[in-house]
Amino acid sequence: MAPPAVDAFPEAPAPVEAGGKPERSSQTLTRALDILDAVRGGPISLPDLERQLGLSRSTAHRLATALVERRLLSHDPRKGYRLGPRLMDLGFLAHEATDLATVAQPTLDAISQRTDDATNLAIRDGDDVVYIARSASRRRVVVRHRIGDRNRIADTALGRALLLDAPSDVWTEYFPLEELKPAIEDRFTRHVDAEGDRICCIASPIRGASGAIVAALSLSSIPQYMTSERLEQAGRYVIEGADAISRQLGWGWKI
Structure with missing residues (x-):
């Protein structure tokens, strides 16, 4: 299997906001939340995530893998990514609170x-x-x-x-x-x-x-x-x- 495609050009160093926090951190968080939102309607494959969100293969795979590790997503090799059990836990906690x-x-x-x-x-x-x-x-x-x-x-x-x-x-x-x-x-x-x-x-x-x-x-x-x-x-x-x-x-x- 061919390795995942990478971006054609390396990204420039992230600009720094007031207080010294890089903008890239907030961009990464936003993209991860976009992935969760994209999966709300049911399982979705990695290629579909790329197309829907305009992400490169490497970025989509990296973020989705991190979300799976935190149990915010689950992955089925045949169907793709779906919402994970940790979101249900958080939802119940928020409801009770x-x-x-x-x-x-x-x-x-x-x-x-x-x-x-x-x-x-x-x-x-x-x-x-x-x-x-x-x-x-x-x-x-x-x-x-x-x-x-x-x-x-x-x-x-x-x-x-x-x-x-x-x-x-x-x-x-x-x-x-x-x-x-x-x-x-x-x-x-x-x-x-x-x-x-x-x-x-x-x-x-x-x-x-x-x-x-x-x-x-x-x-x-x-x-x-x-x-x-x-x-x-x-x-x-x-x-x-x-x-x-x-x-x-x-x-x-x-x-």
């Missing part, structure tokens, strides 16, 4: 401080939503839920947000079908209590690394503070906040 309420609390506080309204984080438990984090309203009329409180899915914007990905037959167990399409398009849901202070609530789903909805974030206020213009503005805050928490949980990230 991520506490949803702890991750979300700074975002809840930031939205409440910006709007003066109450914010809540909830998860689904059967036919209920369960509040697992909150930030209090700064207004005279206080909208308050305690951590651990429950509410029926059908009575909340949070419940609507938690079910945005559900099949239509599941959605219609709780809500009118005509509410589903606008909620998906707006990316936030709405609910107004029929009794008492007629609390207005808007909510947006939070997604985990797999893309599945794992929780929802809401903002609650009273009608006098929730004009049509402010509803749209608050909706943007809720969407941005839910997306920020989702990204911290791994949603939308590549390896």
Whole structure:
């Protein structure tokens, strides 16, 4: 078998960044991460890695071999390279280390401080939503839920947000079908209590690394503070906040 091809010209000495660290180190790391990303879709051969990433045979082989040695890749002589068991270990560790309420609390506080309204984080438990984090309203009329409180899915914007990905037959167990399409398009849901202070609530789903909805974030206020213009503005805050928490949980990230 012929030896692996080498680059036609030797590389120039790596430039040195401020602090004395060579740029080549960061380039090598970036290329290794590109290889992991390329293997996400399934086994890939060394020639395909070269073509896909624009690497020489020697560079692709050197990096892939190093990743195999660290168990970040596995190699099958017939099928090529695939993701290795160490990545699964790291994924489980990251998942266990991520506490949803702890991750979300700074975002809840930031939205409440910006709007003066109450914010809540909830998860689904059967036919209920369960509040697992909150930030209090700064207004005279206080909208308050305690951590651990429950509410029926059908009575909340949070419940609507938690079910945005559900099949239509599941959605219609709780809500009118005509509410589903606008909620998906707006990316936030709405609910107004029929009794008492007629609390207005808007909510947006939070997604985990797999893309599945794992929780929802809401903002609650009273009608006098929730004009049509402010509803749209608050909706943007809720969407941005839910997306920020989702990204911290791994949603939308590549390896």
